[in-house]
Amino acid sequence: DAGVTQSPTHLIKTRGQQVTLRCSPKSGHDTVSWYQQALGQGPQFIFQYYEEEERQRGNFPDRFSGHQFPNYSSELNVNALLLGDSALYLCASSLFQGATQYNEQFFGPGTRLTVL
Amino acid sequence: LAKTTQPISMDSYEGQEVNITCSHNNIATNDYITWYQQFPSQGPRFIIQGYKTKVTNEVASLFIPADRKSSTLSLPRVSLSDTAVYYCLVGDWAGGYNKLIFGAGTRLAVHP
Numbered sequence: 001d002a003g004v005t006q007s008p009t010h011l012i013k014t015r016g017q018q019v020t021l022r023c024s025p026k027s028g029h030d031t032v033s034w035y036q037q038a039l040g041q042g043p044q045f046i047f048q049y050y051e052e053e054e055r056q057r058g059n060f061p062d063r064f065s066g067h068q069f070p071n072y073s074s075e076l077n078v079n080a081l082l083l084g085d086s087a088l089y090l091c092a093s094s095l096f097q098g099a100t101q102y103n104e105q106f107f108g109p110g111t112r113l114t115v116l
Numbered sequence: 117l118a119k120t121t122q123p124i125s126m127d128s129y130e131g132q133e134v135n136i137t138c139s140h141n142n143i144a145t146n147d148y149i150t151w152y153q154q155f156p157s158q159g160p161r162f163i164i165q166g167y168k169t170k171v172t173n174e175v176a177s178l179f180i181p182a183d184r185k186s187s188t189l190s191l192p193r194v195s196l197s198d199t200a201v202y203y204c205l206v207g208d209w210a211g212g213y214n215k216l217i218f219g220a221g222t223r224l225a226v227h228p
Contacts, residue, residue, distance in 0.1 A: 042203055042218030043160065056215050090159045094214065102148060103214050107159025
């Protein structure tokens with residue numbers, strides 16, 4: 001049973017460019033969350049998708065957008081890249097089990113984005 | 117979500133028991149306490165979760181005093197492979213969406 005997979009593993013872009021990162025959730029999971037982790041810091045929540053809709057969003061500008069597909073996979077898009085966007089981007093998946101349940105999130109290995 | 121405070125780093129030796137304490141003075145009635153582990157170049161991994169008293173699983177134990185203003189993650193007989201960053205998270209999971217708020221974590225280094 002495959003866990004959460006992300007592609008690509010590494011990516012190098014220049015300022016002003018756009019990037020798309022991809023995530024396939026763990027089998028049976030229907031919810032995908034994205035996190036940004038700068039070097040030496042903890043992951044910061046970007047947004048979460050469930051039923052193809054953005055359900056929660058962290059404190060990130062509109063340059064960060066996402067999408068969830070019918071097969072539950074997800075994309076993270078970042079426009080007009082800045083040097084400060086260089087980070088490890090983590091995808092986490094979970095199964096929605098109810099409004100008052102803790103839905104354990106399983107993280108992928110991440111995509112390392114370097115902006116030059 | 118309640119703010120957490122934990123030591124920036126800790127050192128230990130193989131075979132020792134390691135206790136990492138997290139302070140969460142503003143924890144709310146509905147908040148749970150969850151610990152994650154992260155190895156270099158990997159995503160965080162769920163270790164343990166509790167609400168009060170003591171929780172134990174095959175990896176660790178979590179001790180929560182009655183006032184719930186702190187918690188202690190206990191790792192028995194650590195090995196070199198336990199070298200990682202450990203995050204303490206506190207949150208109310210109502211709504212089912214579970215937005216995880218990470219702090220800087222505690223960097224544990226286990227030495228031979």
